[in-house]
Amino acid sequence: MDQNRQGARASYVALSVFVALWILAPSAVRRFNREAFVEFQAPALHLLGKSRDLATFWEKKSRSVEEMAAAGRDLARVNAALEIQINKYEDIRRENVRLREITHYNVPAEYMSVVARVATRDSSSWWQRIVIRKGRKDGIRPGAPVVFGNTVVGRVTAVHLTTSEVDLVTSPGFRCTAYLEGDEQNNIVLVNGVASNSLGTAKARVSVIPRDYSLLAGGQPTRVFTTGMGGVFPSRLILGYIDGGTYATQVGNFKESLLVPSRDLYNLQEVSVLVPLHQNPGEALIQGEDFQ
Amino acid sequence: MKESSDMHVLPSTPVDRLRLYGVFFFFFAGFLYVIGGLVYRQLIQSNDLKEQSDTQSRRVVLRPPARGRIYDRNGFPLVDNRARWSVKADLASLQKEFRAEYLRLLAAEKAREAVSIDREKLMEDARVRVLQGWLNKVWFVIDETNRNTKGRKSVAKLTPVTAPAERQINIDELRKHLRERRALPFTLVNDLAFPGTGQALTADDGTKSVARFIEQFPVEGPIRLDQDNVRTYPYGAMAAHVLGYVKDTDTLPDNVDDISEVRVESMQKLRYTGKTGAAGVELSYNHILSGRSGWELWSKTSSGYNQTRLKYSEPEQGSNVMLSLDYRIQQATESGLAKLKDPQGNLLPAAAVMIDIHTGEILALASQPSFDPNRLADRVSSKYYDEIEKSGGWLNRTTQGLYPPGSTFKVITATAGMRKKVVDWDEILDCGPFFRVGNRDYPEHEPVGYGEVNLDKMLAVSCNVWNYQIGLRTGIEALAAESRRFGLDAPLLQTVSDMETAGQPMTELPYAASRGLVVPDRAYKLRIGAGAWNDGDTANLSIGQGYLLTTPLHMACVAASIARGETRTVPSIIHSKERTGRHVGAEPIGLNADQLDALRGGMLRCVEEGTARVARIPGLPYAGKTGTSEYFKKGEKAHLAWMIGYAPADNPVVAFAVLVEGQTDTNTWGGKTAGPVAKEMLETWWPIAVKANQDENSKAPR
Structure with missing residues (x-):
């Protein structure tokens, strides 16, 4: 005892x-x-x-031969459709090249794309953070935008040797400027993740929406795009969709709304990290450099 | 045995027993005192003590509301608010950094073996260095020219003193902030879109600067992005004298009575700097535009910083005000005025106004030179303030400028004469090159005179001699009385507003002339010590010269009144669909139809073939009267150019007045100088009116 x-x-x-x-x-x-x-x-x-x-x-x-055959047949059809699309895109690409040559317009490739598999979601902040299987040794740098297709997934917040942590669009630590689809004035709005309870759908807040802006007619979901002005995200990437309507704040000068991320974010397997070729000033701050 | 020992517990003698009871009583009383005190504190005093504790440990922070917008009559915003992004440092979160830097500086001083160490100064230095470090970071991010190359570790250790002011911590501002508003965040960059005078930014650059901070600066930490509103005037200097501008105020309306369980009267209150109206409608309708302040209830740390926000209420934007101005006509009016320049190319001081003759609503009201209220909306540079002061731009010449109305007054002289029956509309007078009054010849502006002149011709050519004769026949009493009938001695834009002023009189535009208006008569001349009234004074008054002083707005109202056949027009700068068209104090003009037709016909002829023919508009016949009066500018004689009128001539809708202050070395005349401005105003107004009329007709049931 x-x-x-x-x-x-x-x-x-x-x-x-x-x-x-x-x-x-x-x-x-x-x-x-x-x-x-x-x-x-x-x-x-x-x-x-x-x-x-x-x-x-x-x-x-473990699928049966019949299933595989059916899938192969479907795939062949999709392939055929895609072939047509590819041809169409090739025409557009050529036209684009021609116009660029005429106008001497040359956009430098500012980002290097690094494809990374998603290792896990950080269980401490479900919906808010994921861990990817690429890190410092793969050239990932803090602050780099993370995308899936043309949809923004989030931003790299911490880089380790072989893994990196990514704050999702809905994380309270995520903030960026955006344009709203259909806003001809191209007013910039602010997208900021909001803390949500673990059972709710994570969303971000869209604020500083001009009071005369109206959502797209016909219940069509209004897309929210990156501006490309902040030096972090390339322009015209999709951040998500406006959830419901916009509502005026009590201050009255602007409206606010909520943003739901693209459904692709709910089942992410693979993402691309857009590592900027030039280090932007914000990276130095994330790394805690002394400026005094 | 046991019993006997128990027996000895209590003293046996009465004295001892008494002592014991005394001790018991003492303890009992003490116990009662403690219990009583506890009950008193816990049950009776608890509310007061809680309040005292709250007062000491909490504070209320008031946040200014966004001001209401100001629209023109068609709903175009003339004054709006734009989002201002500022960067602020949370001083409470920086305490550790301040302390660490202080200790570092202290160690350095000790290592230097300094004779005396000023610890206060060291603490201040530490705060400045830490804040400067953060400001450097902010600039490092927002300055697009920074492209942090790989491997670069930091910027300069300290910002050089030669750096622009906006890149350095202002020690005086920091001291003031710590003294007065320690608990509030300290502003590092006041407006991210326009971060300083040291760097000129276009609108695009400004947006980029905001975007760069938003995306690149860490979200968490002691540096925060704050968003509030700043007043913006989308049309710049347009209608600046009507709209006015705003200035900083620390006096915010307290609307914190609704923090139910906390009594806030005795609680410390901190206020963010807000805005209040300083001129124009911004000032006169400040009570409507201001809105309600928001409040935040904070707990305090022992060192006086805000700790936790316990409750809050968002500010509520002020109500909007809809003006009677039409921005298109206003723009045209100002564009017309802007063409008036002296030989050196400087703008001539001038004023112009257009009003709806039925409702009295002002459609355009311009005064030149003007100012850009955008440059006064935030931090006013003394240089710009002095520029406006020097140019005379603060004065609203339309409502505050006092001038002799010159020949535009002849319509009142004629009306007074006909009402007194000393002349009729068809009477012909012989008008030579001058008219003798006493021992002085009063000249005609046409060297050979006009010969035979009736009312119609008098108004067309602006014959002085006709007016000298009729003025003398009418007499000063009747002339002065007629002027007062037309309201030349009455302040304008005074109104009893039904909008939240509890029926109190207010002035729609601040400082609109309520003193200084002069309708001279015998008593006036004696009062100012200028001697007895004489016929020369009457002759002068009959052509709108001498002691008579009025404003362009008054003369526009005279034109509107004549157009309606009444004596008074009550103008207003506020648009209301409920106006009845009844004008307080108005009565029929008192002329028969022939007389009124002749008066109006003369004014039409003035535009068609008379002194205002330069301002004729084909397809739009309108009535006008020009005037050229004399005044002294810097001791030298100069001309004032006037034109008043209404349009269209047959079915009047609007009336106008234009005044131009000529320079001493220029040739300024009513029709030639003021006429083109009137023409530009009417040419803009006419198609708008026609279209509005068509729209109205298409809505009418068939």
């Missing part, structure tokens, strides 16, 4: 000592520990992602 009590006391003391050491430890030590923990669990995250890929592979491999 005494031994048990002594054991319990010892564990309390050990816990207290650990907590005290953690509190008193310099921030550099704590940061190192946190980083070390992330790197320690990185292989597990990689393994988790890969095992999910493997499971998907075997799930597909």
Whole structure:
């Protein structure tokens, strides 16, 4: 009995000592520990992602021949349709090149695209943050925009050796400027993620909407695009859709609304990180450089 | 045995027992005192103590509301609010950084073995250095010329003193902020779209600057993006004298009575700087435009910073005001005035106004030179203030400028004469090159005179001699009485508003002339010590010269009154669909139909073939009367050019007045100088009126 009590006391003391050491430890030590923990669990995250890929592979491999034949037939039709589309796009591309040559318009490729598989969603902030399987060694840098197709997924907030954390569009830590579809004046609005409870659908707030702006007619979802003016996101990427209507704030000068992200974000398997070729000033701030 | 020992617990002697009871009583009383005190504090005083505690540990922060918008009569915004993005530092969150920097500076001082260390100064330096560091970061992000190359670690350690002011922390402002508003965030960049005078930004650059901060600066941390409203005047200087401008105020309306369980009277209140009207409608309708302040209830830290926001209420925007102006006519009026320049190319001081003769609503009211209220809406540079002062731009010449009306007054002289029956519409007078009054010859402006002149011709050619004769026949009493009948001595734009002024009289445009208007008579001349009234004074008055002083708005009202056949027109700058067209104090003009026709016909002839023929508009016959009066500018004689009138001549809708202050070395005449402005106003108004009429007819049931 005494031994048990002594054991319990010892564990309390050990816990207290650990907590005290953690509190008193310099921030550099704590940061190192946190980083070390992330790197320690990185292989597990990689393994988790890969095992999910493997499971998907075997799930597909177990399909019957008939199913495969039907899928092949469907695919052939889709391929045919896509061939036509490709031809059409090729024409447009040629026309685009021709116009650029005429107008001497040359857009430099400002971003390098790095494709990354999604390792996991950060369980501490569901909907708000994902972890991807590319990190510092793959050239990922903090602050880089993350996209899926032409839809914005979020922004890289922390980069580790082999993984990176991405704040989603709906994260309170995400903020960017945007245009609303149908706004001929191209007024910039502010998109800012909002904290939501874990069971609710995550959304972002769209504010500073001009009071004379009206949503698209006919119940058509109004898209929200990046402006490309802030130096982080390329222009005309889709941030999401206006949810419901707009409502005037009490201040009265502008309206606000909520933004729901594209449905693609709900089941992300793979994303592209657009690493800017030139480091923008904001990166230095994220890295905590001294400006005094 | 036990019993016996118990027996000895209480003293046996009465004295000892008394002592014991005394001790018991003492303790009992003390106990009662403590319990009583507890009850008193907990049950009786608790509310007061809670309030005291709240007062000490909480504060209310008032946030200014957005002001209401000002529209023209068709709903075009003349005054609006634009979003202003500012960057602010939360001083409470920076405490640790301040302390760390302070300790670093202190260590450096000690290492230097300084004789005496001024710790206050060190703390101030620490705050400045930390804030400067953050300001550097902000500029590093918003300045598009910065392209952080890979491997670059930081910018300069300290911003050089040669850097533009907006890139440096203003120590005086910081001191003032810490003294007066420590709990509120300190502003690092007042307006991200226009971050400073040191860097000229286009609208696009301004938007980029905001976007760069929003996207690149970390969301979390002590530096925050704040959004409020700043007054904007989309048409720049247009109608500036009517619209006015706003200035900073620390006096915000307290609307915090509704924090139910907290009594806020005794609580400390902090206010963000708001805006209040400083001139024009912004000032006179400030009570409507202002709105309701928002409030935030904060708990305080021991060092006086805000800690947690406990409750809040958003500010409520002020109500809108709809003016009677039509921005298209206003633009045309100002464009017409802007063409009036002296030989050096400087704008001539001038005024013009157009009113609806039925309702009295003012469609355009312009005064030149003017100012751009956008440049006064935020921080006013003393240079710009002085520029306006020097040019005389603050004065609203239409409502505040006092001038002799010159020959435009002849319509009143004629009316007075006909009402007194000293002349009739068809009477012909012999009008030579001058008219002798006493021992002085009063000249005609035409060297050979006009010969035989009736009312119609007098108005067309603006014959002085006709008026000298009729003025003397009428007499000063009747002339002065007629002037008063037309309201030349009455302040205008005074109204009893039914909009939230509880029926109190108010002036629609501040400082509209209510003093200084002069309708001279015998008593007036004696009062100013200029001696007895004489016939020369009457002759002068009959042509609108001498002591008579009025404003362009008054003369526009005279024209409107004649067009309606009444004596008074009550103008208004506010648009209302409920106006009845009844004008307070108005009575029939008192002329028979022939006389009135002759008066109006003369004014039509003035435009068609008379002194205002330069302003004739083919297809739009209208009535006018020009005037050229003399005044002294810097001790030298100069001309004032006038033109009043109404249009169309047969079915009047609008009346107008134009005044131009000529320079001493220029040749300024009523028709030639003021006429083209009137023409431009009417040419713009006419198609608008025709279209409005067509729209009205198409709506009417068939």
